[in-house]
Amino acid sequence: MGSNTVVNRHKERGRYDTGTIYGILDGSLICHVAFSIDGLPYNMPMIPVRIDNTLYLHTSARSRFYETLSKGTDVCIAATLLDGLVLAKSAYNSSMNYRSTMVFGKLAPVTDPEEKLKAAHQLTEKIAGGRWADCRQPSESELRATGFLKIPIATFSSKVREGPPTDNPEDLSLGYWSGVIPLCISRGEPVTSPNDEGRTTLPEYLQD
């Protein structure tokens, strides 16, 4: 796949280091996997899991997604962290602060059961640190039913916008407020499952 991974528009926002992409992938609970089947485009939301320089996705081993993509279809996987709404003096210069990334290449199926287990462990810990040791772990049949796919983090680009609005000099004296409204995802109060009421207590690692 001939990917051009150099950011052209706002070149100064392009980032190509592993530290930036690792931070985005690790901080993202969702990524979108774009691919084409029979000339039709799809863009599938999934959970990105990174171990070292490999990005893992998981799905049903019987899904069309798994069957198609394990054959080596070209994909572009995008993840974005939204950091703020940027309100400039003008509508035109208003923007968002973000860290976004795209990984290009082909996914390959994970066949080694040990590697599958490692990816399942990382996924569970990503959802809630401390959870792997505090839940029933996957059985052999559950692991067989789960298709893991992996892609090396080799062909990629990241793009980062940060800081205040960029106003035109002639707009600076206008009396409209300008600035940034920070955005972040936060975890709310845990809600105990109705099946579990009075039977268990909230573990410490979920209390913060």
Ligand SMILES: Cc1cc2nc3c(=O)[nH]c(=O)nc-3n(C[C@H](O)[C@H](O)[C@H](O)COP(=O)(O)OP(=O)(O)OC[C@H]3O[C@@H](n4cnc5c(N)ncnc54)[C@H](O)[C@@H]3O)c2cc1C
């Ligand atoms: C939350 C969010 C909202 C956005 N909203 C808009 C919008 O409404 N309109 C708009 O025009 N643009 C928007 N952008 C920017 C958009 O993602 C593109 O960067 C921009 O449109 C330039 O596209 P291009 O095809 O000209 O990119 P080019 O700079 O020509 O792209 C060349 C290569 O740069 C890399 N690249 C480009 N953009 C990104 C990116 N965002 N992340 C990682 N790598 C990238 C890719 O490898 C790509 O192949 C938004 C970005 C984010 C993160």
